[in-house]
Amino acid sequence: MKISNLRNSTRRRASAAVALGAVLALTATACGDDGSGGGGDKGAEGSGKGKIVFWDNNGGVRTEIWKEVIADFEKANPDIDVQYVGIASTEYQSKVDTAIQGGGLPDVGGISASMLAGFAAQGALETLDFRLAKSPLNGKLNKDMIESMRAAGGGDDKLYSIPTSANNGVLYYRTDLFEKAGLEEPTTWDLFYKAAEKLTNKGKNEFGYTIRGGAGSIAQALDAAYGQSGITSFWDSSGKKTTVNDPKNVEALEKYAALFKKVTPAADLNNDFTKMVAQWDSGTIGMLNHNLGSYQDHVKALTTDKFRGIPQPIGPGGKRVQVSNPVDGVGMFQSSKNKEAAWKFIEFATSAASSSKFNESAGQVPAHADAAKDDWIGKAEPTKLAADALSDGSTSIVQLPYYLPDWNTISKADNEPNFQKVLLGDMSAKEFLDTMAEQLNEAQAEWQEQKG
Amino acid sequence: MITKEATAAAPAPARTAPAPPRPDKKRRAWDEAPRWQIYLPLGIYLVFTLIPFYWILLFALRPAGSTSLVPWPMTTVHFEKVWTDRSFGVFFQNSVLVGVATLVMTTLVALAGGYALARFDFKIKRAFMLGLLCSQFVPGALLLVPLFEIFAELQMINSLGSVILAETVFQLPLSIILISNFIKNVPYSLEEAAWVDGCNRFKAFRVVVLPLLRPGLIAVGSFAFVHSWNHFLFALMFLNNQEKQTIPVGLNTLMSADSVDLGALAAGGIIAAVPVVLVFAFIQKWLITGFSAGAVKG
Numbered sequence: 001m002k003i004s005n006l007r008n009s010t011r012r013r014a015s016a017a018v019a020l021g022a023v024l025a026l027t028a029t030a031c032g033d034d035g036s037g038g039g040g041d042k043g044a045e046g047s048g049k050g051k052i053v054f055w056d057n058n059g060g061v062r063t064e065i066w067k068e069v070i071a072d073f074e075k076a077n078p079d080i081d082v083q084y085v086g087i088a089s090t091e092y093q094s095k096v097d098t099a100i101q102g103g104g105l106p107d108v109g110g111i112s113a114s115m116l117a118g119f120a121a122q123g124a125l126e127t128l129d130f131r132l133a134k135s136p137l138n139g140k141l142n143k144d145m146i147e148s149m150r151a152a153g154g155g156d157d158k159l160y161s162i163p164t165s166a167n168n169g170v171l172y173y174r175t176d177l178f179e180k181a182g183l184e185e186p187t188t189w190d191l192f193y194k195a196a197e198k199l200t201n202k203g204k205n206e207f208g209y210t211i212r213g214g215a216g217s218i219a220q221a222l223d224a225a226y227g228q229s230g231i232t233s234f235w236d237s238s239g240k241k242t243t244v245n246d247p248k249n250v251e252a253l254e255k256y257a258a259l260f261k262k263v264t265p266a267a268d269l270n271n272d273f274t275k276m277v278a279q280w281d282s283g284t285i286g287m288l289n290h291n292l293g294s295y296q297d298h299v300k301a302l303t304t305d306k307f308r309g310i311p312q313p314i315g316p317g318g319k320r321v322q323v324s325n326p327v328d329g330v331g332m333f334q335s336s337k338n339k340e341a342a343w344k345f346i347e348f349a350t351s352a353a354s355s356s357k358f359n360e361s362a363g364q365v366p367a368h369a370d371a372a373k374d375d376w377i378g379k380a381e382p383t384k385l386a387a388d389a390l391s392d393g394s395t396s397i398v399q400l401p402y403y404l405p406d407w408n409t410i411s412k413a414d415n416e417p418n419f420q421k422v423l424l425g426d427m428s429a430k431e432f433l434d435t436m437a438e439q440l441n442e443a444q445a446e447w448q449e450q451k452g
Numbered sequence: 453m454i455t456k457e458a459t460a461a462a463p464a465p466a467r468t469a470p471a472p473p474r475p476d477k478k479r480r481a482w483d484e485a486p487r488w489q490i491y492l493p494l495g496i497y498l499v500f501t502l503i504p505f506y507w508i509l510l511f512a513l514r515p516a517g518s519t520s521l522v523p524w525p526m527t528t529v530h531f532e533k534v535w536t537d538r539s540f541g542v543f544f545q546n547s548v549l550v551g552v553a554t555l556v557m558t559t560l561v562a563l564a565g566g567y568a569l570a571r572f573d574f575k576i577k578r579a580f581m582l583g584l585l586c587s588q589f590v591p592g593a594l595l596l597v598p599l600f601e602i603f604a605e606l607q608m609i610n611s612l613g614s615v616i617l618a619e620t621v622f623q624l625p626l627s628i629i630l631i632s633n634f635i636k637n638v639p640y641s642l643e644e645a646a647w648v649d650g651c652n653r654f655k656a657f658r659v660v661v662l663p664l665l666r667p668g669l670i671a672v673g674s675f676a677f678v679h680s681w682n683h684f685l686f687a688l689m690f691l692n693n694q695e696k697q698t699i700p701v702g703l704n705t706l707m708s709a710d711s712v713d714l715g716a717l718a719a720g721g722i723i724a725a726v727p728v729v730l731v732f733a734f735i736q737k738w739l740i741t742g743f744s745a746g747a748v749k750g
Contacts, residue, residue, distance in 0.1 A: 053692070060705030061713065064537070085692050088701075089709035098689055102600035104609050106692075167710070274712045282519055293710020300516045 041103075043126070046338030049079040052345060055096070057110030058328075059086020065361040073348045080341045093118070100124045107342040111161035111331035113152035117403045119331075120153050125160040126332040131343050132159060137350060137368075142166070144390070145367045148327045152402040155451045161329035162350045163367035165359050168386035169223055169322050170309040172280070172288045172298060186287060189228050189313045193255075196263040199286035206284040208263040211256075215272040217419045218411045218436075219400070220289055221253060223312065223323045225433075228252035230315045232396040235444070242440040245433035253422075253429040260423040269420055291325055295363045295382050309382030311389040320395045326402060328364070359383075365390065406443040414439060511718035530719035534706070538716065540723055542695055543702040547681055548727070550612055550698055554619040554680035555673045558627050561620070562672055563665075566631025567657065571640070584625040592622060592685055603690055614690040615698070619680040627672045634668030635661065670738040678728055699724045 056066050063086045070082045085106065087095055093115050099105045100122050111119065119125050132138055145163035153160050173186055177199055186192040196208030212220045222244065226232075229248035236243055243249065260268060265279065273290060280288040281301035289312075298307055314320045330349055332342045348354060352370035359366040360376045365387045377384050389395045401407050415436050421427035512530050513523035534540045569577065599618055600609070608614040638661050646656035684700040691697050703724055706717045732739070 055692075058709045060538075061708035061711050063705070083693070085694060086705055087688075088704040088707065090707070091688055091704060095689060098596055098600055101597045103604045104600070104692070273710065274707060277712065278714060291710055293708070297711050297713075302517070 041105075041335035043334050043336045043339060045340050046336075048338070048340035048344065050338055050341065051081045051083060052108060052336070052338050052341050053083045053085065053106035054345065055092070055106040055109040056084065056086045057092040057112060057115075058089045060088060062086070062358075062362060065358055069349055069354045069358060072354065073345055076348065077341075077344060080344065082345055096124070097122075105333040105335045107336035107338055108330055108332055108345055110328065112326045112328045113148055113161075113402045114326035114408070116149065116152040116160055116331075117154045117405055117407070120156075120158075120160050121405055124333055124335070126334045126336070126339065127158045127160060128162060128332065128343075128346075129159045132162065135347055137162070137347060140352070140369050141350070142367045142369065142372070145327045145329075148324065148399070149329055151399065152327075154403050154405075155447065161331035162346055163327045163329040164350055164355060165328050165362060165364035165367055166390065167291045167293060167325040167328070167364055168390060169289065169291055169312050169325060170295070170382050170386065171312055172290065172294075172307055172309045172382075174286055174302075174307050176306045177284070177286050185308075185310065186313055187310065189315055192287070192313045193259075195286060196259060200263040204284075207265055208286040209259055210271065210276050210280055210285050210288050211260055211264045211268045211423070212271050212273070212276055212289070213260070213269040213420055213423050214275070215412070215416065217271075217416050219323060219325075221256070221419055222398075222400070223289070224256040225249040225253040226321050226323055226398045227312050228255070228315050230317060230319055230321055232321055232398060234398050234401060240441065240444060240448070242437050242444070244440065245430070245437040250430045250433055253433065257419075257422050257429055269423055292363045292365070292382055292386055295380070304381075309385070311385055311395065320389065321398060322395055323398045324400050324402075327367070329367070401440070401444070404440075404443045404447055406439070406446075410436065410439045410443060508718045508721050511714050512722050514715075516713075516715050530715035531723070534702075534716050534720045534723065538702065538706065538720070539694065539697075540699070540702055540720060543697055543699045544723065546612060546696060547699040550615050550619065550687070551677045551681045551727075553612075553616045554623065555677040557616065557620040558623045558676040559669060559673045561624055562627035562631045563669075565624070565628040566633075566635055567661075569628065569632035570635035581629070584629055587625045592618075596685065596689055599686075600689060609690055610692045610696060612691070612696060615686045616680075618686045618690070619676075619683060623676045623679060627676060630672050631665070631668060634665050638664050667738045667741040670735050671741075674731055674735050674739060677731060681728060682724075 054066075054070070056062060063084070066084055066086070070084055073082060074080065092110070096105070096109065096115075096119060100119070105124065111125070116125075141163060145166055146159065148166075149161050149163055150157055150159050171186060171192070173195070178185070178195065181195075181198055183195045183198060184191055186195050199208035200206060225244070226249065229246065229252045231243050231246055231248060234242060234244070265283075265285075267279075268276070271279075273294070276288065277290060277294045277297055279285065281298060292309075295309055298309070312320055312322050330346050332339060332346060336342045349358075350368060352368045355366045355368035356371035356374045356376070359371060360374070360380070363380055363383050365383060366372045366374075366377075372387060377387060390397075400411075404410075415432070418427055418432050418435060422429055422432045510521070510523050513526050513528075514520055515525065515527045515529070569581065603609050603614040603618075608617070642660050642664075643653075643656045646660045647653070651659060682700060684704065687698040687701050688704070691701070699720075703717070703720045706713060706720050
């Protein structure tokens with residue numbers, strides 16, 4: 001009896017302890033607030049002073065230059081403190097998506113055109129039109145980049161991200177190898193194919209070209225297809241059917257994919273940009289298609305004496321056609337509790353001085369008109385050539401549908417494995433482009449329906 | 453709820469004397485084989501395995517732009533760059549803190565849980581064990597948003613505590629199962645003898661059982677340390693402040709969207725790998741003993 005009472009008493013004490021623990025935990029849970037919002041939080045204008053958090057969407061290589069820009073900003077605005085968080089580009093989207101769902105979004109974030117639609121569709125971004133209209137930046141930013149950002153926002157014609165820079169496709173080629181082989185600069189697609197063949201000597205492990213067969217292959221494949229076909233629009237006149245599987249694109253892609261193993265290393269099948277750039281920088285390969293972002297890597301590895309970076313080759317009729325590269329920019333999250341300070345930072349980061357400093361370091365084309373006139377552009381040849389090509393009317397840009405919420409899935413998970421099949425000869429270029437066209441048309445119809 | 457104590461292990465049935473070993477033809481053939489037939493394939497395998505490591509070392513030690521196949525002239529500039537400019541010194545400290553705290557918490561809780569599972573019978577014991585096993589099937593990414601919300605509510609986002617807690621929770625099921633198997637292998641009669649000598653249960657456990665669990669503790673502790681050292685997802689998601697991030701997150705930022713500094717990446721990779729290699733070098737013997745004892749018997 002005594003033992004039983006003791007047991008009951010122990011049980012009661014244990015139950016009470018568990019209950020107390022649960023109450024305390026629930027109380028802590030109910031009261032907790034980390035002071036930052038999620039996707040549905042409307043935020044507040046704030047005092048224009050205090051701390052703001054900035055997430056860099058391409059942290060690491062750009063950390064130093066962003067810290068410089070932030071130091072300049074804090075000097076000019078001593079009552080605002082900016083906390084910098086550099087996030088690797090590959091993980092940025094998932095981190096922001098988690099914060100949209102669970103809370104903890106920053107005030108300002110790097111928002112490129114390629115990820116704009118997804119964030120805007122979740123109601124996470126603040127529209128910036130009215131702030132830009134009242135800002136000294138108004139009229140100073142590249143109109144095409146502004147339009148590109150607007151178009152990428154998901155079709156509501158609102159501006160969610162202020163452009164900082166544009167990237168552009170570049171054909172890098174080894175001047176030393178071209179000279180040795182007596183080849184002309186690959187300014188046209190015919191010269192490109194001729195050089196790729198002539199520079200290949202598999203026995204000596206020398207190749208004319210390196211193709212992107214792994215992650216990120218679709219944009220490069222489309223660049224080659226549209227570049228050769230000369231088609232300048234991603235959609236037909238009805239806006240409902242894509243032109244990716246146009247017979248001219250099919251023919252162009254067949255020719256391009258046939259380069260695999262003929263003039264490229266067999267390992268190119270799994271090439272993402274890292275492997276592709278590394279093997280071009282350290283091997284004997286004649287040409288490489290990438291963007292302005294890797295220019296500094298080539299300079300370090302090869303020095304400017306051994307290579308040049310020129311705009312994509314010219315297609316039929318003397319016309320250059322390229323697919324669009326995502327415009328990069330900075331946006332404000334709607335949940336920010338200090339929007340006034342956040343806007344001050346965005347304004348400063350996209351001003352002529354900051355834009356010039358940032359783009360000189362990144363080797364990209366500045367969005368600010370005054371920054372685009374700075375001296376450094378003349379010294380960075382690929383950037384100058386890209387800026388000229390984008391502004392002198394010689395180049396038509398095929399705008400990829402970044403606004404489609406399914407674009408990233410279609411252009412990566414759904415079709416990258418299929419492009420590898422094309423390279424291996426297990427799938428025809430027509431079958432590949434037809435499959436992608438079907439998915440794109442469906443996604444476009446769905447988007448148009450949602451848009452009303 | 454604990455209902456009764458497990459009975460002591462039944463005495464093992466008497467065994468007959470082992471038969472004298474029979475000559476093993478395979479063994480003899482192995483012993484008589486020329487040494488080169490053994491060392492040549494092993495050497496080829498070793499070279500094949502070590503080439504990627506040599507490549508990392510090469511990129512880390514040779515100057516940027518060099519295409520030399522030997523790291524000469526040698527430079528430490530990549531190490532200096534990642535350690536100071538890219539804050540790997542800070543990331544390293546954070547990773548050590550997360551790893552050691554996870555190791556300690558996992559081992560302590562697994563010891564308590566494992567002891568209960570090994571020494572007590574209770575009604576839902578089988579269901580509990582099944583639950584522990586099933587919890588291993590749930591990937592961490594699936595629980596990311598709920599965990600994020602919980603830590604945000606508890607104001608633990610941006611604190612190393614959130615990563616330590618999440619890592620510990622994910623390490624515990626396997627650790628408890630392993631420790632319980634180690635404890636089952638320690639004869640219950642040893643503890644009973646200690647009780648007879650005047651020890652209470654805790655002291656008997658501490659004085660008699662715990663020293664016999666050394667291989668198991670090393671196996672579980674090292675597993676927890678290495679896993680938390682390498683784990684990327686929780687640190688990426690729960691930590692926002694640059695000064696609180698860990699080595700795997702730092703490594704990831706060495707690759708930008710369009711550009712990669714291979715020298716810095718290789719140097720960062722070596723910094724990340726060294727503690728794990730050292731841990732394994734020192735505990736290899738106990739680790740193998742520990743895992744085989746914990747995993748096979750039960």
